[in-house]
Amino acid sequence: MALYTQHLPEWKKKQVEEIAACFDQYAVAGLIDMYGIPATQLQQIRQNLRGVAYLKMARKTLTRRAFDEMGGEVAGMSEHISGQSALIFTNENPFKLFKLLEQTKTKMAAKAGEAAPEDIVVAKGPTSFKPGPIVGELQQAGIPAMIEGGKVKIRETKTVVKKGDVINAKQADVLAKLDIKPMDVGLILKAAFQNGTIFAPETLAIDESVYLGQITLAAQQAFNLSLNAAIPTPATMGPILGKAFVEARNLAVEACVYEKDVADLIVARAYRQMVALAMAAAEGGFELDESIARAVAAAAAVPAQAPSAEESAAPEEEETEEEEKEDEEGGMAGLGALFG
Known part of the structure; x- marks a missing residue:
């Protein structure tokens, strides 16, 4: 490290050393962009993260120098430094860190010169504006407007700014008047580092409910495969024996x-x-033996229905020996009379 920092002022050397020390102290390190966060909101975010994550401000040049001096996979983090960068350290896993930082975001109005984070769409329909210069302002911003029923109405749904395009001053002014706040303001994770691996935010942005559903489906399919293929496991041994x-x-x-x-x-x-x-x-017109006729009449008098699961599983009520003997003798007599 001395090779890179020997010509730096003492306070800069200390900053670089502190960054390297945090990588040893915490399990996960992240690069974040804090652009556009008001000071009061940043202070509140710091308080909310206390005890869970440590937020460290550092100049981009010093952060990049610290990454280069640590070398190895950490050096690759330099490629993700952009905007108003800062570092965040935690012992939580990268997925939880991403989710935690997403919760710090709030929506704010766009400023001229900012890039749209997503397609900015204005829906058709009436507005709260009375007829006036606002009609021309909307049209200049690319939003078709007209007057109807004493109010300004947007004639059709319109994509005003596409994702990644720069928002101009007219568009920013009109979007603010329409109370459309497309900008996410908060700690935006640019990359996370853990055990030699750099995680992009796209990798960490998972839908937990979908992921849980996929795991549940996989478990069900594995259970069915084990059952049908007679592969004994602690979970399927009982059902396999029952089957x-x-x-x-x-x-x-x-x-x-x-x-x-x-x-x-x-x-x-x-x-x-x-x-x-x-x-x-x-x-078919055949005359039946008396015992068989009684059996047929008894069967016809009872509606045919499948027994419920409870009835199938529960043992039948105990019959007396005399009733069992009568049923058995009646059934055998019927069989004998039918088949000779």
């Missing part, structure tokens, strides 16, 4: 595998098929 159990039970029922845990389901399925076949036979 396997249901599929195995359904296979046993469809294949009529008479295993004790599915025998009742197989009989119930056969009984339902028997009733359906009997109903079709009755509609």
Whole structure:
């Protein structure tokens, strides 16, 4: 460092050393532009940042010299020095720093000679102005105006200044009269440095709600993939086993595998098929056995509906041994009468 600072006045050497020391003391360093911030607002911003970030004023030449002397990736920060630069240091991450600085911004009227930060659009419709010289002023600024109903009206929506173009005096005056404040005034982050990486503001300007939605969707898709591909994880082991159990039970029922845990389901399925076949036979004019006719009549009297999830999950109420025996004997008798 002495090689670069040996010919500097003592106070300038101290400034350069302080900047380098802050890079060692804090996890994140940022370059900000403070152009156009009123002194009272800057003082309030300093108070709001106290305990979270340290704002350091320094001449651009000394800031650039400090970056060059530190060398390495830090030297690349010099490319982002512009406007009324200052340095900000914090132990928060760069994304939180960007969000914090965005909260310091307020809208202000444009001044002649400033560049438009975005397209400045004047919407069509009535204004609060009475007929007078304001009509000519609007038209000179490129805003089509007319008098209607005793008021000045803007005839069509117009882009007065495109993003990046310089605002002239007439445009600035008319925009102020229309109470259009296009200028963001606050601490504008130009670049942030952390662990050898320089972050541009475009990289840090993320929409948290969109980002969270993408993470949630990715988690859901990963869960579904793990479940359907039977990839066991702590989160999917239970659902995978549950899915396997249901599929195995359904296979046993469809294949009529008479295993004790599915025998009742197989009989119930056969009984339902028997009733359906009997109903079709009755509609075709066939005379049914008395026991089958009772079963068909009982089925027809109950509206067909799918059980609710709660009903499907909850075990059926316990029946007496006598009722179970009657149901089983009735079902088997019906099957026997239908199929001989």
